[in-house]
Amino acid sequence: MIAAFRIPGAGRLRQAETASFSFDGHSYAGVEGDTLASALLANGVHLIGRSFKYHRPRGFLSAGAEEPNALVEIKRDSARKTPNVRATVQELYDGLAAQSQNRWPSLSFDVSALGDIASPLLSAGFYYKTFMWPKSAWKNFYEPKIRAAAGLGVAPDQADPDHYSARFAHCDVLVLGGGAAGIAAALAAAETGVRVILVDEQAEFGGSLHFESGAKIDRQDGFAWAQSAVAKLKTMDNVRVLSRTTAFGYYAQNFVGLVERVSDHLQNPGRDLPRERLWQVRAKRVVLATGAIERHMVFADNDRPGIMLASAARTYLNHYGVTVGRNVGVYTANDSAYAAAIDLKKAGVGVAAIVDLRDNPTGPVIEEARALGIEVNFGRAVIRAGGKLRVSSMTVQPKNGGGERTIPVDAILMSAGWTPSVHLFSQSRGKVAFNDETKRFVPGAYAQDCVSVGACNGTDGLSATIDEAYAAGAKAAKDVGANAKGNKPKVDASENWSRGMLGAAPGAGADTTVKAFVDFQNDVTAKDIRQAVHEGMRSIEHVKRFTTNGMATDQGKTSNMHGLAIAAETLGKPIPQVGLTTFRAPYTPVTFGSIVGHARGPLFDPTRKTAIHPWAERQGAVFEDVGQWKRAWYFPKAGEDMHAAVDRECVTVRKTAGLFDASTLGKIEVVGPDAAKFMELLYTNPWEKLEPGRCRYGIMLREDGFIYDDGVVGRLAPDRFHVTTTTGGAPRVMNHMEDYLQTEFPHLNVWLTSITEQWAVIAVQGPKSRDIIAPLVEGIDMSDEALPHMSVREGRICGVPTRLFRMSFTGERGFEVNVPADYGQAVWEALWAEGQKHGACAYGTEAMHVLRAEKGYIIVGQDTDGTVTPNDAGLDWAVGKKKTDFVGIRGMVRPDLVANGRKQLVGLKTKDPKVVLEEGAQIVGDSKQAIPMTMIGHVTSSYWSENCGRSIALALVAGGRDRMGETLYVPMPNATIEVEVTGMVFFDEKGERLNG
């Protein structure tokens, strides 16, 4: 059954193809190709939402993306609820379920609408002037109330099951906007063979040809021409045509963000289709063909449902076959609304009257309206609208005052003129210029390689538009080196509109109780803007922020120019002097999902795993995140908690041996005849005399003298070093080294290669470590004489090449076995099997931390924090005293870096050996002092040491090395802990176990 307001045969939809849908629980029938808006209007539903502040009933203002009122929630299922969807954009599908928002208990009876009655109190910026007493009431009472009343829809509360896709694209000519201008520009460019992308936000191309019944191009109806032209473009290999795609952001150097809505219009999108697709396009040239947006008239109660833009009513009729009323009134200040009246009249709809604010307009549309018998009133204004949930009348008065006349209507179509859509142009950092004659901002100075054509450029008339657009498309192609050879579309008939007005019409009145809306969604009225000016707001940005004009979800597409004009008039200044607010991305709201694209779940950030990871996983290891790496933290056996596991691991390592996956350590191969010279400059230590086959612990500083990284470096050959870095520091250390090599020391013949991932590294530490490794090694003499502590050899293990380091981060005899990564797991398993014979364990990063702390070995980034010098850390011994240069040599002797009283790294023992300090706890000298206390340091590392049978800690303490034996205090919330300052070595102070 055809809906009541659908006119049989009218429009372009196939009216037999029906789709059922619901709104607020009521079922309706629509037609395929409808928007939710056109389908509701076909059913006579105008009441669609409530406004933000006053909760006034609202209907559809527009038929497009500029819609401020018709925001609904679309619910596919419990996880796929989308708030604030514009019903004028949402395409209908069978089964669509929509709900109104921001009302309680129902759309037609909304309790909060009482705010409308209290509205005189809720003037612009009222909240800045009250709610201040008593002080606590803001947070506890007023703010929660305001918050509950504000907001529009309801945020989803479940993880989104849909997915979002992304694509980078490049083209020669990007055409934004697929109306007549955009299509013409795309045709011109495409015919030259250059790569073209044509984009339009609507489901079908054509732009204003959707409603312009008077346009004829190449002997076709304008809309039909658009379809055939786009069909032709789609067949061309060099052209990509994107519908339902919004260009939301124009960034530097012709980089444009597009969001394509892929499946929101489908009944069953299926699992593979993304919901949306982000296109990030780099274009050599951009053609902006973004059209213009009609403005409403600003008069009293101009927000009643049924009052809408004239072009919207025309779109609903000419495209969707829907009439917005039976007896419509028209209120206009320009010609375009006449066409709406004429089309409706011709479709059999009653047109009560046209009210034209202009005194003596002339032109063919006016003649035609008269000829059709429509009442036309010049020099008159609609001073208010009647009705509440639906407009019921318009009251007309001569614009300079006089007798009122009330005309019953069920819809009012308005047009104050057209605002060129310069949003993207402005985002491109182009400067708009005000044309005083046509009262519009149009593109002025360009900042990027782009050009505006058609209505967005202030070009009137289809013929002129197509001429301009085609030429621009051809020129864009020519600019990138191709010449046009096609045929320009010929305009056979077109509509021509003259100007309009900006600001408040007489009906916005001096009457202070009148609500003449400028910004519908945010409930900003003409008098709010005047009030802002009276309160000293002279910049349009202040007016905007004070009144919130243009800050709603439509971002002022219909309201900005009116607001500006009213502010200018109130200030008594010309419009350009008051200025236009900045246009910011996005053009229309875009989902977070479309921006995020693939970067969710496992693709949020790479998870790096070592070659040995699967083994650790099988052993039930618990992992910790270190940068992007997953590292085995500890290996609990059945029934063990972390504490028990770590204690066992620590004891086992010192008793027999332990295996540790050290693969994540950064590794850099430094190769070239000047390798040692380079090392001398990048590390504090001396390197020239390090024998090949030997290792040294190196410290790297930043130029400011603070410790940047550390690690053991092995010299494999006179010209080859194997450098290790911290896990997290690997990329930045490499960058730091490259920076100096390329820009400060380019004369050095040396190259750097990251080999972090070439080698899996298995640390075998403990008295039995050699016994475990030796049986598997070939070609390396493992004796203490041949392979002393801090040495490195190349050979084979399990038949696989290895770089075998003898080194220790535990204080025990120890080795680090480097093998090619793909062999890492198998070599680990072989070592594990050997280890089992000796009772060895696998240990994780926590035990590693404890073991090294027992020996007072520091961890850069934990015991140092970017403000610690080598001296502070007790590492002066690692600074080459005879060196004349290295990075950091000057920075580390700045006055405050060598001053007395600096924080120095020391050991701490709690008086009660059972008490384990908290890492990060602060240290004071006087525990009795009042807060704020003077803090003299903090605990950097702290553990229970099963090997020492007590807790141990490292700390940075002011003048720490002069405080040996001193008692200090760690005040905790419940108790103050007494500690004694000690040396940093807690276990095997003489270091005998390195060879034990």
Place this chain on the structure above:
Amino acid sequence: MKKYSVFAIAREAMRGHKGWEEQWSSPEPKKEYDVIIVGAGGHGLATAYYLATVHGITNVAVLEKGWLGGGNTGRNTTIIRSNYLYDESAGIYDHALKLWDGLSQELNYNVMYSPRGVMMLAHNVHDIQVLKRHVHANRLNGIDNEWLTPEAAKEFCPPLNISRDARYPVMGATLQRRGGTARHDAVAWGYARGASARGVHIIQNCEVIGVKRAPNGAVTGVETTRGFIGARKVGVVAAGHSSVIMNMAGVRMPLESYPLQALVSEPVKPVFPCVVMSNTVHAYISQSDKGELVIGAGTDQYVSYSQTGGLHILQHTLDAICEMFPMFTRMKMLRSWGGIVDVTPDRSPILAKTPVPGLYVNCGWGTGGFKATPGSGHVFAHTIAKDDPHPINAPFTIERFRTGRLIDEAAAAAVAH
């Protein structure tokens, strides 16, 4: 200055809100003032306000090249907190926080300071160490900051994803309950109104194009697009443009200016009760009174005064937001914008006298200056009035970069090992 109150609103409602006076006047500049403040952002206006109210210096001009509050004051994500690590930072930010509490009453302007709590998330062991270090230091400095388990964090902020399966699971959080947000425009307007009522001249659309100095080096005034304006004391509070102004006086600064972006979502009903910050995944989020999710992004990597930034920076931020709050992918970004933040090498501000007599500078707040507004203005007014820093801002000198006495909060957070 007519007092604002609910009664004033009711009175005005009766007469159509036509009786409101200007919130601030827009006078023509005089030839000379006692003090010129360059920059009518929150910090500059607060400085002028406290010069007038605390020090009785009212012959003051605040010069603004654009519109007041139009720089970073009107572009930031309005997060307020004071749980900084070092005594120096804690000192100045907590001084500010104490002033926030009561600022609406002080100014008779509702700045909507909302102590809804600022939560900072720990995602790994290293984060825990760093954040606990803050908690302990804060406690001994008398600053509230408490440690929360993941479960307690979720209870405080229900949308938070604390799944162990998250890429970077939440392992705990700190909470400063006195932290929160305020209405940025109201801060600028409230201070402007208060200063203007006490005789301070706020002169907008007046760009400083030169700093004049006497033969002895001392400041004598500034050249502007509206002519020369004399003053023996000039305070530069120009945020991203601070080094540009200081260069005019011949002082080269340890500053670089970067684009910083932020965005808001469409407004929705209350869903997000506090402020959540994560340094590890780089995300900062709260919900405004209007219902918009307010989200701070990071800086671009290059010096720029363009007030725009790259889309990939917003992507990076929204990736993190949607990781922590997976229900927000269907939310829509309504508006994004950029500011220019001036960053010092240690990411702490400079609030100090300069080598030029009569020239003072308040800059380098980087990405976090809004929260300091009242405190910064208060001590900077002191510094100008007394020609001597207040004890609270005494550590924030320019000279610290020469001597090495940095206040490096970021370095103290270190990087994962």
Place this chain on the structure above:
Amino acid sequence: MLLIRCPYCEEERPELEFRNAGEAHIARSANMAGESDDDFEKFFFIRSNPKGIIYERWRHMHGCARFFNAVRDTVSDRFLLTYKAGEPKPAKLPGASK
């Protein structure tokens, strides 16, 4: 996202491949250890931070991995020129009048 011409790759590539490396033409002293505190401050901390033409360093981190120099307008973010590391500061800038 900027588009940056890498002088080694001889073409424009997307910013995602690059890492900015701060102000250019700040020479590290050949006698670093002998620098005064003032000199060190100038070298390491003081930056010109120009509103307008900046000489800066970039690294084509995820491309050819070379450091190079660029001249850019910090108001428009438009690149005027890029050139290889070690080359002198250009005496003349193309399109500088724009």
Place this chain on the structure above:
Amino acid sequence: MAKAAAKKSAAAAPSVERRPALAGQELSATGVTLAVLPPAERISLRAPDASVAALSKALGVTLPQKPKTSAAKAGRTALWLGPDEWLVIDEVGKVPLADCAEVTVLHSAVVISHRNVAISVTGPAAAATINSGCPQDLSLDAFPVGAASRTILGKVEIVLLRTASDAFRVECWRSFSDYVFTFLSEAARDAAA
């Protein structure tokens, strides 16, 4: 130059199993197929201009000196990565490090066979798949067959080589291979669009 372990590479066969990352993984979607490629021998080769001729001779493939290009011969491909940097991949089991070890001219050759994992992306939608996360222009004009470049895919670095008009080789570091394969798999679902 130092020979490192090169000369010893002819020694005994491994007694333990090699377990390459993602070994054998494949995925097919409309218009595109992904496959993890078998292990290959690789070196990172660094050298000044003066050494290029001698190294080319030793390697049996002319090291390209034009940006974004590669050269291939007899199963060995040299990719220009930077003005003094090449990635040499040998897919037929020969050891380029050993070849370089014979050369006395100035250079640095470092084995990275295990550092990298290679994934082939083939089919008419191959470029679209990669462009899901790679910001370079992959049209045949801009990135012809044989073009090679280090670049970005999503959040990681890759080396990209176009092996045919509809085929690419994507190389990444071992620990990023899971991310890269997952990323390409996600992208492949949507690449036909």
